[in-house]
Amino acid sequence: GENVEQHPSTLSVQEGDSAVIKCTYSDSASNYFPWYKQELGKGPQLIIDIRSNVGEKKDQRIAVTLNKTAKHFSLHITETQPEDSAVYFCAALGGSQGNLIFGKGTKLSVKP
C-alpha cells in the first residue's frame, strides 16, 4: 500500500521568511495530494491540493509542486506570518485505496 514520508518534523522560521515542507510517496498510481493545516484543538483543514496531471498550483501565499517521476511533492509558504504557525500534514490517495494516507506532520513555528 501507499506510504508517505514527510520532512522536516519541526520547522522554525522568522516572520516574512519562506517555509518549505517536503513529502515523498511510494505508490506510483497515487493521483491526489492534499495538504492540511491543524491548529491546536481543532481538526485538520484542507489548505491546498494538487492532482497528478498538474505540476504546480498556487493560492496566494501558498503553493504546492508535484514531481511524479521522483514521487515527491512540496508545500511552499511565502511571507510567513505568526498565524501560519500550526502542524501541517501532507497526504496521498493511492491508486488501490479509497482513503488518504497521511505523513506524520510538520510543526511550523513562525517567530515575530
Add this chain to the structure above:
Amino acid sequence: GAGVSQSPSNKVTEKGKDVELRCDPISGHTALYWYRQSLGQGLEFLIYFQGNSAPDKSGLPSDRFSAERTGGSVSTLTIQRTQQEDSAVYLCASSEPPDYGYTFGSGTRLTVV
C-alpha cells in the same frame, strides 16, 4: 449541516468500559472516514465508508473496534473493553467524492483511565 460534527468533544472512561463516538458528516457526502491521532502523532486510518458499499475496515487495530453508518449518514465508532492505549483524538471526515478534499470534524478526545 455546515460542517462535520462530532460528539462528545471529550470523553473520559474507565479501563474496560465500552464507548461510542458519533460523527455527523456534511449532508450529501457519500464518503466518511475515521482516523485516530495519538498525542503529537500523525493520522492513523481506521475505517472508510463509501455509499452503500461494504466498509473498508483494514485500519481497525483490533476486534474491539467497530463502526457503523446508518442510512448513509451518521456514523458511530464503538470501542469495547477500552484500554489505556486507546487514549487519543478520534477524527471523523467526510468528502464527495473520495478523491476530493476531506472536511474533518474537531474530533473526540478519548482518555482511558
